[in-house]
Amino acid sequence: MTLMLAEPFAVDSFDFGDDSYFTKVYAFAEGLANVQELKNSKVARGSQDGLYVNRTYYGLYAMLNELKARVTTTKPEWLRSKKELV
Amino acid sequence: MKSQTSVPTTKVARASQFVKAGVKVGGNYIKHYSKKLLDPSLSKDELHKDNAADIYDALSELKGSALKMAQMLSMDRGLLPVAYSDKFTMAQYSAPPLSGPLVVKTFKTYFGKTPAQLFDKFDIQAVNAASIGQVHLAWKNGKKLAVKVQYPGVADAVSSDLKIAKPLAVRLLNLNERDIDRYMGEVESKLLEETDYDLELRRSIDISQACAHIPDLVFPKYYPELSSKRILTMDWLDGLHLKEFLKTNPTQEIRNRIGQALWDFYDFQIHTLRQVHADPHPGNFLMRPDGTMGVIDFGCVKVIPDFYYDNYFRLVNPDTLEDPELTEEIFENLEFLTPPIRQQNGYFSRISSKK
Numbered sequence: 001m002t003l004m005l006a007e008p009f010a011v012d013s014f015d016f017g018d019d020s021y022f023t024k025v026y027a028f029a030e031g032l033a034n035v036q037e038l039k040n041s042k043v044a045r046g047s048q049d050g051l052y053v054n055r056t057y058y059g060l061y062a063m064l065n066e067l068k069a070r071v072t073t074t075k076p077e078w079l080r081s082k083k084e085l086v
Numbered sequence: 087m088k089s090q091t092s093v094p095t096t097k098v099a100r101a102s103q104f105v106k107a108g109v110k111v112g113g114n115y116i117k118h119y120s121k122k123l124l125d126p127s128l129s130k131d132e133l134h135k136d137n138a139a140d141i142y143d144a145l146s147e148l149k150g151s152a153l154k155m156a157q158m159l160s161m162d163r164g165l166l167p168v169a170y171s172d173k174f175t176m177a178q179y180s181a182p183p184l185s186g187p188l189v190v191k192t193f194k195t196y197f198g199k200t201p202a203q204l205f206d207k208f209d210i211q212a213v214n215a216a217s218i219g220q221v222h223l224a225w226k227n228g229k230k231l232a233v234k235v236q237y238p239g240v241a242d243a244v245s246s247d248l249k250i251a252k253p254l255a256v257r258l259l260n261l262n263e264r265d266i267d268r269y270m271g272e273v274e275s276k277l278l279e280e281t282d283y284d285l286e287l288r289r290s291i292d293i294s295q296a297c298a299h300i301p302d303l304v305f306p307k308y309y310p311e312l313s314s315k316r317i318l319t320m321d322w323l324d325g326l327h328l329k330e331f332l333k334t335n336p337t338q339e340i341r342n343r344i345g346q347a348l349w350d351f352y353d354f355q356i357h358t359l360r361q362v363h364a365d366p367h368p369g370n371f372l373m374r375p376d377g378t379m380g381v382i383d384f385g386c387v388k389v390i391p392d393f394y395y396d397n398y399f400r401l402v403n404p405d406t407l408e409d410p411e412l413t414e415e416i417f418e419n420l421e422f423l424t425p426p427i428r429q430q431n432g433y434f435s436r437i438s439s440k441k
Contacts, residue, residue, distance in 0.1 A: 006401065006402040006404075009402045009403075010404050016345060048271065048272040049272075049388075049390065049391055049394040050394070050398070050420065051272050051273070052272070052276065052362075052364040052386075052388035053356075053362075053364075053388065053390060053394070053398060055364065056352070056356075056362055056363075056364045056366055056388065059365070059366030059367055060348060060349075060352050060366045063328060063348065063366060063367075063368060063371070064345050064348060064349070066328055066329075066332065066368075067328065067332070067341045067344060067345050067348075068338075068341055069341045069342050069344065069345020069346070069348075070338075070342050070345070071342065071345045071346045071348075071349040072346060072349075073349060074349070074350060074353050075353060075357070075402075076357045076399075078403070079399055079402050079403050080403070081403060081404040081405050
């Protein structure tokens, strides 16, 4: 999930109006929900700190999607791929 | 909207609300399966829709943490059947308001004064009902103010509500009981924080000052002398909630500007402050036609621990993902993977290949 949410971070500007991205995220989530190993797992998954952090990103992305906004995804320098610099 | 004269405050009264929902849901299943006998193609969507409506009805009478739980669930759109999240989204906007006498009583308890004595003018009809409180319009010294009044009994009821709500959540949402247990503690502590308006006042002032430099964001001024543990007073902000704002057909340029303000707001909080307004639902943002946006409600603030922050955002860097060992290590740190499961036949690579 986190990997999917990271997509906007990989580019300088992201179009949150792009519904195909959100369809992909939801489809992925649904796929995960159907993985039996996850469902039957004896251990809960994900740190409890992630609960609110992920929720925050969900909420933010959902609103940006409804706004159909294109934003410059500013981020701390260390989150950028080093490869871009080469 | 019909005012409520009391909130069911005893544990028994609140529990019976949940039982009501449970019984109705059971009935919906019977309805669903008998219909299905006649029409095997009937989808589960209709069943989900019926369930969501009944649960919402029960939860909205309860207010408090149960309603907040409904909000939490609706935030996780996409992880739930669409029928649930559609209905739960309503919880973000309105719940039946409290009657005037209860509002006055709250003021007397915390200030020893009535609202009329504290303000030049106080509108006893709530303009907006939120999950754990409602908002009144008031004036003092020529200023238009928003006064948030918390529903009585909410703080005391948080823990018992969550306990009663748990079995219902497990059963209806098809979530694993262990998963729910694990997160209950976190949710409970956040909900208790949300009922503490003293804390919210301090956080609101701190974060809005720290974010004051971000373009296009507008924060209200808060009034500590007109606030207490259960009452919070701030400047009234104009603006429309997302859905109403979109109805005014804002231009792409304005939408981009507001979107940018949102992004910058979160970028700064997460990466610089490491504490974040963790309640990004449309009810907390007031959008205006000039491309600026008011931000309210710092009731739910998540402080991000450094260890979690470092691991979580290392995953965001595309370079990390090209290093399977590092990725796996981070997944373990974040508790996505636990060692015994990791050993099970390349579990992680199968999950990630689904991407």
